[in-house]
Amino acid sequence: MRKLLFVIGLGLSLPLAAQGSLAPADYANRQLEDAGQEARAAALMEELRCLVCQGQSIADSDADMAGDMRHLVRERIQRGESPAEIRDYLIERYGEWVSYRPAPERPIFWPLYLAPVLLLLIAGWMVRRRFRRPRP
């Protein structure tokens, strides 16, 4: 699966590499003029995984494909799309692997969000048991 993604990624990034990543219209390495839009884009890019790297966000990666995705994110933010819409679009395209934020509405992620609640309940129960015994 990941190899497949790699190939897709390579294919995606090739036209970009040919075009030269420093073209003026390219938002891979250029910030949006509107500070609020840029902040939203930056926050989203921190939470998207670079698909061809080893555990980097697209904000931190030098890979061409990450640059391509940064461009896509900034451009869509500029067009007025919400970060959630862009994330959904990318998840649809690349799978859950691309998002560092586990989506609470998907069942596969429920154990992750139940874990803190359950663990705190267990901890509370242990404390209760410790102090319920009558004190001398």
Added chain:
Amino acid sequence: MIAEFAHGALWLAAALCLMQLGLGVAALRGEQAISRAIRPIAAIQALLVVTAFAALIWLFWRTDLSVALVAANSHSAKPLLYKIAGAWGNHEGSMLLWLTVLTGSGALFAAFEKRLEARTMAASLAAQAAIGIGFFAFLLLSSNPFERLNPSAVEGKGLNPLLQDPGLAFHPPTLYLGYVGLSVAFSLAVGAMLTGSVGSALARAMRPWVLGSWIFLTAGILAGSYWAYYELGWGGYWFWDPVENASLMPWIAATALLHSVGVLAARNALKAWTMMLALIGFSMSMVGTFLVRSGILTSVHAFAVDPERGAFILFLLTFYIGAALLIFGWKIGHVRDSEPFEPVSREGALVANNLLLSVILALVFIGTLYPILAEAMGEQISVGPPYFNTVIGPLALILALLLFVGPKLRWRRGGPLFSPLGIAGLLLSAAMLVITFLLGWNLTILERLGLSIAPGLALASLAPLWGRNLLRTPAPITGMVVAHLGLAVLLAGMAAESGFTKERLVLARPGEQIEVGPWTMEFEGTRPVAGPNWTAVEAELRASRGSGPVLLKPQSRYFSSPPTQTSEAALATDWDGQLYAVIGQGSESEGWQLRLWWKPLVTLIWLGGFLVTLGGLIALIGRWWGEWRRRRRLAGSGYRERRAW
């Protein structure tokens, strides 16, 4: 010849390790006379492994290309420091380092622990040998560092340039000292459970090992984090990457253990819990080693290259953790807690600390390993910083709030909940919270709470010194205060870095001016530079804000063996933060890609981390000093302490 000699030394050491296990078991069954041989055996075994490790360093120093490991990981044109550090910058070498520390700490423990009861000592040394055998087997059977290459290579393949950095050269040994130092706590817990002697004496024997390991882990994690910060060139210092989590998990366990072993030593309470944490501590070290060495998480490919190794470590860690838990389940029923205490008491606060740390540990563990589980269920998912920050941030802040009261509470029964400084700290935090709103700072909830809690915590952490003569304060208390103060400083740095960082990405031509936060940076241009084994483009940036200019020279380096591009960030530190500059691709005509940050108060992260480590050191040295003086007094009074055996 040297390689063969070293290989032989390792086999001999493995045989001695087996002997240590046999003798330990015999001593435990009542053959007291035999146990005298264990100490020298542990010492010689460590000496042999240290010799083998020194031989490996020698082979790397001389770049002996007839050794397969050297040919695969070194290069004759590398600076000397990285030739030497290359010895542990690879799988086989790092496993030999692991074994060196394991046998070394076993030998130190055998040589210097004199107060522990004889049977428990023998059982603990047997447990230490049992761990050793597994890792000897792993090294000798599947990761032999001394394998020859025939014919020998003409030139080595070189070391990953990212690893060619002083910070990373010393980061693994430091971390390993911490990882493996915890093995002694593990062995002591196993030994004491087997002989049914869990108590204050055991806790006092265990404490220096826990404290020492914790200091090394803290320093190692800090060094790794700072390396990531300035060497990776992304401006971040913590990414919740699996490899980072692998080092964080033993640290959290060691932190919890450090606090509970203190309760066991002082109050003879929390026996079962402390034993459990001692087992978990080293177990987390093994899990961490497995995650890093198998490569199962960072890269599927590294695991696929040699699944045998990953499976071997997985087998070892399952076996040791399983065996230890069995002993725990079998023996812990006989352990009775003797000293009761009330919920509002020092013990109560430490129980809360332990439970919170354990929950945090479990969450890091689950978050790190859940992707593997999901993959087994056919789902490719990522669990990253958004998850960890959301679930762990609030718990860490509750821990920080606990620190306002905990250290000043009385043992057993509670006095007043708040000390004067605790109240003052709480008021300061409340005031700070109001100020963040009044100044209109645009922050997330965690950043706002972090910035508010930090100054109050700094004040409240001084409470244990209140009313004391500073010169006569026991060193462990001073150490605790310094470490807790460090946490407050660290918290402030993390919140400020997260909330106030300003980033600029520009395509700049020479002569252009760029605004970054309060700074104006002038791009002077680029020039080519060359180092011992790299060439680079170096940019010159002149930064100023009113006062005199600062010069920053970030580089984009190209290494030829192996061919790699790295970027060397340039950092300029001012009293209130750091400027951080990275140069990317570009040309004279089109301009250069620059990534610039102003990170207010980020230096507090490193200062805080330093204080936390320093606090641990003060406590450790203070306890050694106290012990030394006690022995001196005993010797002076004409009484000679008898060795237990």
